Amino acid sequence: MAMAKMTTRKLIDKKQKGTKIVTITSYDYAFAKLVDESKIDLVLVGDSLSMVMLGHRNTLAVTMEEMIHHTKAVARGIANALIVGDMPFLSYKVDLKDAVYNAGRFIQAGAEAVKIEGGTEIFPIVKAMVDADIQVMGHIGLTPQAIYKFGGNLTQGKNAPAAEKLIVDAKNLEKAGVFAIVLECIPWQIAKIISKSVSVPTIGIGAGPYCDGQILVIHDMLGIDTAFKPKFLKYFGNVGAEIRKALAAYKDDVEKGVYPAAEHAYEFPKEELDVVTKWLEDADLDVEAEKLRIKKS
Numbered sequence: 001m002a003m004a005k006m007t008t009r010k011l012i013d014k015k016q017k018g019t020k021i022v023t024i025t026s027y028d029y030a031f032a033k034l035v036d037e038s039k040i041d042l043v044l045v046g047d048s049l050s051m052v053m054l055g056h057r058n059t060l061a062v063t064m065e066e067m068i069h070h071t072k073a074v075a076r077g078i079a080n081a082l083i084v085g086d087m088p089f090l091s092y093k094v095d096l097k098d099a100v101y102n103a104g105r106f107i108q109a110g111a112e113a114v115k116i117e118g119g120t121e122i123f124p125i126v127k128a129m130v131d132a133d134i135q136v137m138g139h140i141g142l143t144p145q146a147i148y149k150f151g152g153n154l155t156q157g158k159n160a161p162a163a164e165k166l167i168v169d170a171k172n173l174e175k176a177g178v179f180a181i182v183l184e185c186i187p188w189q190i191a192k193i194i195s196k197s198v199s200v201p202t203i204g205i206g207a208g209p210y211c212d213g214q215i216l217v218i219h220d221m222l223g224i225d226t227a228f229k230p231k232f233l234k235y236f237g238n239v240g241a242e243i244r245k246a247l248a249a250y251k252d253d254v255e256k257g258v259y260p261a262a263e264h265a266y267e268f269p270k271e272e273l274d275v276v277t278k279w280l281e282d283a284d285l286d287v288e289a290e291k292l293r294i295k296k297s
């Protein structure tokens, strides 16, 4: 039976019913289809694609055009999950009008909502987007676009004033109109307090078991590149090893002449082959090639 389309309203209902929300990133059509078939609630076209798809060191390098390109591909693969586009660095904090316009471009590309990083300081940005009928997901804690301000990928909210600020930030995002808030790399006790303090779902990544939902970068949880292994990450597969194994077997088969075998080849009718063989006996292939070039020009 086809699953009904996920909406922001349904996500909020899930929180009220105490049902966990399952979310993940995707960056292309093929993975998006697999994710959608797995009945995941929400797909984030994360700016983490800067690293996992484009090979940059951090999220700061990815551009609006690249994010839009990947959002379009993901949207083609999704029938049911809610699609959220992650707004890249410099696309929403420089100018309010540009922020709303850029958010709108994600919607035109097929996203149904956008995600932006920041706390109380982005209250007017969230408000302006919501006023323009664009649904917004917040993101506080370790916000990777502020990596240089933080001095690295460090856990946030580790003392009382920092934790209190995170709690108030979440409250302000709720007041500005977000439909959900990502809590990244914060102590679980603070994530628990935030989750109880706001009416919209909290989606954790490195924020412990008391959030209303969870998100992971799909390449990380599948074990595609195992060089990145933060404390919060759990591998749910060993896809990188499987891919390496398949590529080694392919290389081996081709080199040994085992693949392609007869069963992978297309058959040519015997009588037609006789015609070609006979023609080949008399034909000068250089002349035939030139005749065809002249005909085509």
Ligand code: KIV
Pocket: 025, 044, 045, 046, 047, 048, 049, 086, 182, 184, 205, 215, 216, 217
């Ligand atoms: O870009 C991303 O993948 C994210 C998630 C980790 C929340 O922002």
